[in-house]
Amino acid sequence: MGKPESPVGMVELAGWSGQKHRGFLERGLQLLLLLVTGALVALGLLHAAHSRGKQLTLFPSRLCFSKEEKTIVKRKPRAIPQPKEMDDICTSPGCVIAAARILQNMDPSREPCDDFYQYACGGWLRRHVIPETNSRYSVFDILRDELEVILKGVLENSTTRDRPAVQKAKMLYRSCMNERMIEKRDSQPLLNILDVMGGWPVTVEKWNEGVGPRWELEQQLAVMNTQFNRRVVIDLFIWNDDQNSSRHIIYIDQPTLGMPSREYYFNEGSNRKVREAYLQFMMSVATMLRADMNLPENSYLVQEDMAQVLELETQLANATAPQEERHDVTTLYHRMSLEDLQNKFGLKGFNWTLFIQSVLSSVKIKLLPDEEVVVYGIPYLQNLEDIIDVYSARTMQNYLVWRLVLDRISSLSQRFKDARANYRKVLYGTTVEEVRWRECVSYVNSNMESAVGSLYIREAFPGDSKDAVRELIDKVRAVFVETLDELGWMDEVSKKKAQEKAMNIREQIGYPDYILEERNKHLDEEYSNLNFSEDKYFENGLQNLKAGAQRSLKKLRETVDQNLWIIGAAVVNAFYSPNRNQIVFPAGILQPPFFSKEQPQALNFGGIGMVIGHEITHGFDDNGRNFDKNGNMLDWWSNFSAQHFRKQSECMIHQYGNYSWDLADNQNVNGFSTLGENIADNGGVRQAYKAYLKWMAEGGKDQQLPGLELSYDQLFFINYAQARPSPRPAATPLVRPQVWCGSYRPEFAIQSIKTDVHSPLKYRRLPLRRGHPHAPARALPRLVAMGEPHCVAHAHPPAEARCPFCARSWSSGRGQHRVRPAPGAQPRHPGRVAPPGALRLQPRALRPSPGDLFNCLHPLSKASLSAVQASDLS
């Protein structure tokens, strides 16, 4: 449902472009060598320390606390004890590897109090360049790369004992890898489906006279939706009713576009280059297909037709609402009868009943006399009224089929991908296609996530991790609930409701049990309609498209399955679903540096603990707060609390909106669109740290890492930082012990700032509140559970703030926080509530891809990817 069905589709829609290129083996060997070297060095240091009977001092001058800090620590009964004895040092393989990783990623020559980012991630940055196939590269991406290596191994391992679901996944993979046959068949499979669609006028002689007179927009849109899972011009999909989380309902919304965001269609500067490359791409493909159909070359016709297509799509883009205007789900949601829909949005005679019934007929569902729909895209439909009859049937058909062709390019022979290369370069900055096996692994995993998940779990997931993660969730959740009590801006009534909601959040950890149960037929039944052929990759993809559409549409008459997993297991990401009040931590993210039973708890709390806090906080961000403990859109806030939430949100919007990103042509971050993620980032690390303090105070005994003289809380923060490296430090004096290490290509930065609901990595910093009266003596200031922006500091110019790495105050003299006027409008698309097809939960999708809830999906109320409407982590 709603997923782009091919790796290409992902790339086209969301922007992530594959990955590296430089030999993976080469890189992997280098990494392994470095790890082993680091481990040996660490062990050597440890041995030396033991010999001397004391621990090595790694950075003695920097890692100390001021007198004031120590005083404060003493006042706090839950202060973390520092390791004094060698017995505290863990020398297990897991700890040695963790120590080596931390050492390698750091740059101890940097002063942590001046530039924590370089201190924590300098080593990582020195050792990595962005691969030519990638538009961004970070610790997250490396984990995804490594996961794909595992999947490659299991998908290529042939055995006769595989159950049907697994056999089909392996067959799909082999067909994707069958490049010889893909080249041999060339464009023929695509030409076959153009007939099904009524032809692509630009490649058909006399289309106007032949098909034209019989052409119906309603039918064409229905075919695109049901056969190819492409919801073009009008987005129609089935999802949980926001107001009644137990049932499904029909949604009507504005559509996605061929390019990743609406701004590309009419803004100048770099957008013009992208637009020109997009048009050239269209014309090239049309010219190639005309030749394949033995039609005479006609560059004038091709130019004329494709220019019309771009003009139409530009009008559609202009009709869509920018992301910041789709921020509030409560104002987006309009439930109405079919009759009302027809009366309010006549669209010059568009027959809504015919369109919707045509779609539902594909799954044998009949419209009810009192059928209701929810319209999300009212402004779009109003604008569409003035567009829909301006363009001819030929142009409209040219556009619909172009969207199908665009989606299928990745399934075709190399010359079609070559025709796309320049467009991708201008759009993403990538110059090399993803290596084939990675594309195929990603494609199979995103289309058969349960089958692939079962292979991944058996191969790489320690079964007893589930319980340990569940305990961590309980600890972070308990802190969240306790912290609610400390919030001065929330009244008792709202606190009680919030606590109930937090306690009612259901968790999914690792994977659904049924995928490992040999006697449970559910896994095989999921794929019972699929019959792949090793020689027909293109048609296999079509089967996936149709099956995805049908799975989604069928749900209309089904009650909501609250136990349904909204994402596969082999995914390096985490999610919150407001419609389900559910947090999900796939097995793919339950690995170091985020989590391991073999590493100190400081690393687990700073890693997966922070992720848990992030996802829980999504339940209370600007979107999640509109849903109650059962996932129903319901206003449970008192006026007092809601008013203060909004006030503090404005502060955070202003704060992030003032960050300008040099890499993205100095555009400002969109404070509105990123609000939910920024709230989650801020809340998550605070809760995790507080939970760690509490665990220690209650008798938890942690262990130190060899070769490092980092205190427990320093370990917490350095793992938090290294879990996601970020590029250069921000040009603001905000305390920056945060990190998210990683780098972007400029082209992708420009796209990302328009489309990603997450702030750029470098702004996902640790929320220390400088100058606040409760400024931290150790690491964090007053811990808040949610919605209390650290930007309060800006209202009260900071005098000082401290981090656990600093003995001295942070000076505010290192540059002024650049307060600029609130960002005018950096509109984004898709809107806050993204159409299901725009996002996709899958490993690579955590990359900005069409499948990407890039990494913490959108804080949406509806599922984006397959069935998910969720907020993801990255």
Ligand SMILES: [Zn+2]
């Ligand atoms: Zn998130």
